[in-house]
Structure formats: C-alpha cells, structure tokens
Amino acid sequence: MTQISGKKARESTRRRDWMILPLLAILTVVCLSLTSEKVSKLIYGEPKSAVGVCLNVSHPDTGISGIPNCKTSEMDFGVPIVEYKFDTCGYRSGIGCESNFPGAYRIVMIGTSIAFGQWVKQQDALAARLPIDISERDGRKIYLYNEGMLEQYPQFVSTHVQTALARKPNIILWPVTPYDISVPPLDPVSIRFLIGGSGKNLGVVERWKTYLKIKVFSGSFSSFEQAISEHLIRSFSHTGTGFMLQNILNKNEGRYVESYLKLPDTESGYLRVSPSLTWKKDMKSFEDMAAVMIAQSRAAGVPLVVTLIPSRAQAAMLSSGTWPEGYDPYKIDNDVRSVITRHGGIYADIFPDLKKIPHMENNFYFSNGHPDANGDAILAQAISKEITNGLVPDLEAFDQAQSVQRVGK
Amino acid sequence: MDSASFSFLFFGLAVAVAINLNRGRVWRSTVMTVASLYFLYALEKNPLAYLPLVGFLALGYLAIQCHRRGWLRVPTVGIVAVLVAYVWLKKYTFFPEAILLHSVYFTLGLSYVFFRVMHLVIESGDGGEMASRIGVFEYLLYTLNFTTFISGPIQRYEEFARDQFAAVPVELDVATVGLQLERLVRGFFKVNVLAMFFDILRQDALLYLTHPASAQQRLESGFTLMAVYPLFLYCNFSGYIDVVIALARLMRLRLPENFDRPFSATSFIDFWSRWHITLSTWFKDYVYNPLMLALVRRVESISLQPYLAVLAFFVTFFLVGLWHGRTSEFLFYGLLQGGGVSVNKLWQVVMAQALGRKRYKALAAHALYRTLARGLTFSWFAFTLLWFWSDWAGIRSIESSLAVGQWMAIWAAIWLASSVLLGVWEWMRSGLLALRVMGEPILTTRYARVVYASALGTAAIFITLLLNSPAPGIVYKVF
Known part of the structure; x- marks a missing residue:
C-alpha cells in the first residue's frame, strides 16, 4: 500500500515537474533580462527620442525635413540628453531663412546626422565649430547654414543641392560617412515605407514585405539563417543589456575593431582591401549621385567640397596605425577622393590629421558611432585646416596681419 | 568544431539523437x-x-x-x-x-x-x-x-x-538527460563567457604591462596577468571537458572526469590529483608506479624509501610538464612541475619525520594551514604557467616591466589574495551545500539546476552573439 502511494507521489511529482521546470526556466530568463535591462538603464540612462514630432516625413521626393520653430530632444545609452531646436527655416542652424549677409563668406552644409549634429549640443556641433575655426584661419566672418538633417535618407541629400544653392553660398560642404555610401537608392515602395513612418501608409502585406526587405534582408547574406541571426544580434545590441555588454567586452580598442570587422559586409565591408560586389555597387551609386550634385553646383559656379568622416572603428584603426590583413581604413578615403575629383568636385582629406589623434575612437559615442562634442571639435579643426590650405579658391589661411586687413574690409 | 562552439554543440547533440x-x-x-x-x-x-x-x-x-x-x-x-x-x-x-x-x-x-x-x-x-x-x-x-x-x-x-560495445547500453533516463543538458550549458558558459572574460582581462593587463603606463597600473596589471591565467585555463579546459562528457553521456558513453575543483587543493600533489586527472593518472600508471617499483627493488634501505617517492614524483611530473610542448619553455615548465610536486613530497616526508605523523596530520588539517596552503598551491601553479603561455622573449619583456621587488610584492599579494578568496569560496560553498531540502542540498536540486542553467545559457548565448568573435580556442588541443 505504502509502495503504491509512494509510486503515485513520484508520478505526480514527475508530471508536475514537466510543468514547473519549463516555467521556472522561462521565469529565470525573463527575470534576468528585466534585471539586466534595469541595471543597464540605471548606469547608462534610458534612450528616449521625441525627434519625430519635429520632423516632416511626408515628402517622398525630398525626404525628411524639419518643422520650423520646433523644439525636441533625445538621449541614448551613455549620451546625455540633447536638445534640438529648429529655426524658422526648419534647420538646426539658428540663422533661419535669412541669407543676406553682405561681405560674409557663406557655406551651406548638407548631409545626414553628422552634419545635423545629432547627439551634440548645438553650440558644440560641427556646424557651430566650423565657422569659428575657419574664421580664425581665414580672417573673415563666416556664415554656415546647416542644412544637414537627422534621420535623413542619404539619397535625399543629392536632391538638396538646388535648395542649398538658393542660399547663394560660396561653397557647399558635404560631410559624407561610410553609412551614406552603404545605403543605395531605394525603390519608391521602400521610400514610402521609410518616409511614411514604418509603412503605415502601405497595405499589411506590402508593409511586411518591405520591412523584411529593408530591415532584415538589406545585407548580402549567404543564407536565411544568417540574415535572421544578424537581425537578432542587431536588435539585441540596441537593448540596454546589449549595450552594457558591448561596452564592457569591447573596451579594448583592438578587440573592438576585431569585433566590428566581423559585422556583416553591409556594415564593415568598406574597410576591406577588396570590397565585395555589393560595396562596389554602392560606391557606383554614390558616384552617380555625387556626379549629379557636383554638376549642379558647378553649373551655379559654387564648389562642392566633400569630406569623409570616418566611422568609430575606422578612427580606431587610423589612430592605432594597425589593422588586420585584408583591411585598410584608407581604402574608402581614397575611393571617395577619386570619385569626387574625377567629377570636378573638391575633396578635403582629413584622415592624415585624424591619425595623429591618440585613441580617436574615444571621441565617438560607443552606442551610436556618432562623434561627441570633442569629436566634432577635432573634425572641425581638421576640415577647416584642410579647406583653408589652398584647396578651396578664395578660402585660404592668412597670416595675422592679412587677417586684420580682411576683417577691416 | 574544435572548440565548445555552437556548431560543435549542435553536431554533438545531433549525433546523440541519432545514436539513441x-x-x-x-x-x-x-x-x-x-x-x-x-x-x-x-x-x-x-x-x-x-x-x-x-x-x-x-x-x-x-x-x-x-x-x-x-x-x-x-x-x-x-x-x-x-x-x-x-x-x-x-x-x-x-x-x-x-x-x-x-x-x-x-x-x-x-x-x-x-x-x-x-x-x-x-x-x-x-x-x-x-x-x-x-x-x-x-x-x-x-x-x-x-x-x-x-x-x-x-x-x-x-x-x-x-x-x-555493450549489448545493453547504459541507461539514459530523463533525469540524466536533464543533468547532461545542464552540464552542457555550464561547459559552454565556462568556455565562451568566463574564459573569454578572463582572456580579455589578461590581454588588457599584458598591454598595460608592456606599454607605457603608470606605476600603479603596471602593478595592477602584473597582478592581474599572473592571477588570471590559471582561471582562464581552468574555464577553457574544464568547460570543454564538461561539454564532451555531457555529449558522450547523451550518446550512452561514460567518460572519466578530468577535474575535481583543482583550486580547492591544499598541496601541489593534491592539485595534480584534481587537475587534468586522466593525464596524471596515465602518468601514474605508466611512469610513476613502474618507476617506484624499479627503485624500491634496487634500494633496499627502508629509511630511504620515502625519498624514492620524491624522485619518482619529480620524474613523473617533469614528464607531465614536458609533454605539454616541444620547446625549451616546456622543458622548464616540466622542471617546475616536477620540482613543485617533489618539494611538496619532501616537505611531507621531512615534516612527518620532524613532528611525527600524527602531529603533522593535525597541522595539515588546521584551517589556517589549509587556507595558506591552498593559496600557495594556486600561486605556484600560476607562476609555473608563465612558461606555459609565454616564450622566453615574452617572459623577459614581462619580467623587465617591473623591478624584482615589485614582482615579489605581486606574488606575495597573489598568495594572500588567493588564500583569502579561495578560503571564502570554500566556506561559502560548504555553507550553501549545507542548506538542504528533503535530504538534498538545495543547490543541487533539479529546480536550482534549471534556474542557473537557464540563467547561464541565456547569458552565454547573448554574450557569444554580441562578441561576434569566437572564444579563445581550447588551449589543450595544441598539445
């Protein structure tokens, strides 16, 4: 009797375990995930973004534009809250639509997030530093209209040249990033998906198809599994836990670079000595886009100056002066130079200056790869030095006496 | 496939399913x-x-x-x-x-x-x-x-x-499968997370030590570099062994254990009976035992016989050390292993003679003695490993990065720190194992195992994916 009841009890325990143990496993995973998210957010802050309220996203022809006089802010892991204030013209320039500054040298800066000054206070951003630095070298009053736009899709930068020319600038400055080159022009449906707020303006099937096409299968993956795993990694790395782990594990510059180089080709392929077919195609698209932009600006008699801003990993490679075989941080710099000069544009090469900065990667945010305030200051110095050394006609570094004379004029 | 990687794990599990x-x-x-x-x-x-x-x-x-x-x-x-x-x-x-x-x-x-x-x-x-x-x-x-x-x-x-080749294969019930899966997770975590983490610490320490850095940074780096390698090696090797033992068990094959908490050892001889057990057992069977037998046959004096064990230990563990590599560094490593074990044996012989067997046994069982001996064992092993992972040029470069006095201080600190930390670890472990429910330690119940296996598994998967680079290879595969 006792034996039978003991057997029954064991059976019941076993049946109960089939329920309890999986539940316990799920509960552990959930608790662990929530705790680590909480801890990471306590340490690094919680990303918050309300930039959408200040962006007009309903222009499939011109991309994203800012809403005039709008104010918003955002923060990211390890990045303090930053405020963005759009002027009367919808740019983060502080100048508004005013373009009549007699006697001043006028620069219009176009581009995406780095030109906009994302993650940096307005007074510390590249757009604020550049006129000061150039003015110090050139001696004249410099006005820089910052028409860079955050969240902008790179292909819309090319359609912005005519708008920029309306300011009657002396030059147009276009800081380009490897990201700008890696994103090829999209078809109209994908544009509608992106511009229309993740496809709210599309049908359900079309929205999902486009989502998978843009967000999951945008790279050159060898298999479905690879595409999914890369997507999962990317999604996880944007969580608080993901950021915290990456921050701890990739503190060492060499390891960070090593890890970065193993990212999918779409993200780190530009550092290869022999880029993939996808990257060659992307570079060709970039060349086509740049050719049109240069032609437009030349027709108006305005030089288009292009400069390549390195990625964080690229900056680390430049500073350390070492990189694994098969990779070269200068490769894309040389390619962009060749593309721009071939079509009659001006290329400002800042890499020789950046390589002299120890641990340049520390001047970029780990979480999003954008330059921080120090980074923008260094970039501004390098760009101003480069464009005032005779590269751009009528914009040259003068000695002190000449500077005084120029200001007097 | 030659590491405790995802692909090796999936391959092993697929084979286990096929075999069953x-x-x-x-x-x-x-x-x-x-x-x-x-x-x-x-x-x-x-x-x-x-x-x-x-x-x-x-x-x-x-x-x-x-x-x-x-x-x-x-x-x-x-x-x-x-x-x-x-x-x-x-x-x-x-x-x-x-x-x-x-x-x-x-x-x-x-x-x-x-x-x-x-x-x-x-x-x-x-x-x-x-x-x-x-x-x-x-x-x-x-x-x-x-x-x-x-x-x-x-x-x-x-x-x-x-x-x-058994006609009736070894039993494999649900509980055994659960235990093996838990061990797989543990092994995977050791190799891909803990060993990886210790390797990162070691690489950073080596970088600081061999590049311009402040005096304090150098001291800290020297300490980290020396203290962390045994932990890395343990996690790297024992983690892999956990994985293969668990996989083999799922294939109804019982493999011998290779580790038994080696850093709990309170003497170097004890250490080698807990570290790479199958290697030391092999050498004991085919070198130590025949050698002892031969020596005892030749030396008839009973008073000399304890010293014969000292010699046999030296030869055996010199060969154990030498086996690890082909270069002069490993020759030296062998000398240090043989030296460590034979000095340990000599100490036992001399102390037993000086104090008498009973009093020496009592001394060796004393908590403070055991704590310090545990730290000393760890420190000696850490020291010998320098010839295991570095070469002569590297050793010279590391040695010249600090003054002799500073190195002495570092080794004293390692001894002290390892004595304290390993002592606390032992105390905590025995305390936790004393917490029992229905006659079984809470920590070893299937519920506790599921909790920590889930936690370790989740952490291991995410860290492995995020690092986007394979963990250091299994060190022992090159030997």
Missing part, C-alpha cells in the same frame, strides 16, 4: 564511426594531411599485435617505436630539422591518440587478453572517437569498450 534512435550495439558504433569521420573531415579536408596520423595509427596497431602474439623479443621495442614516432611527428625541437617531415600535416589530437595507443601497446604486453579483443574497427573507434579526440579526457580502453 536504436539501442543496438552495431547501430551505435556505426553512428559514432560516421560522426567521428565527419568530425575529422570538418577539421581537415585534405586527405593527404592525414597520412602521418594514419601511419602512426598503423604503427600502433602493429605494435599491439606484435606484443599480443609475442613476435617481439624485447617488449619495449613496440613502446619505443610508438614513442619515437610520436615525438618525431610532433616535431620536438631536439630532432634535427633535416629528418622532420616538412609538408603540412594534421597533428590535432595526436597527443591524446598517443596516450590511447600507448596504453593499448603496454597493456597488450601483459598476456594480451584485452588486446585480443581489439579488432581494427574497435581500435579506430577507440582512438578516433570524436568526443575525446581533441583534448581528451584520456579514457582507458576497458571503460570505452564497456559502454560503446
């Missing part, structure tokens, strides 16, 4: 053979690269048969032939360059194959009962079995055959 589709002996052995051959193919696709290994296995089999049939007048000929072939293929530096093979060939796992072959050759000499049961198929399956091919553990043939 049928309980028959032939089926299990066939699946294991196919899996082992595929495993080898995955490691090296050029068949020509296997020729030296094939030759070595053929020589081994020939030696076994010659021993068994009594064709060799001097039984040691076969042993010497296998030994010479092994050191020749491993390109030990004392061999003239001209007589070595210069083509690229496959040597991964050769050391572990050597131990298995040598074990069979030696055992086949004693009547050859065991060897008579070994056909070519059994021989190849035993020596090339993928679960133990890369880094052991070194399993004896009887144990392998008992499970692999």
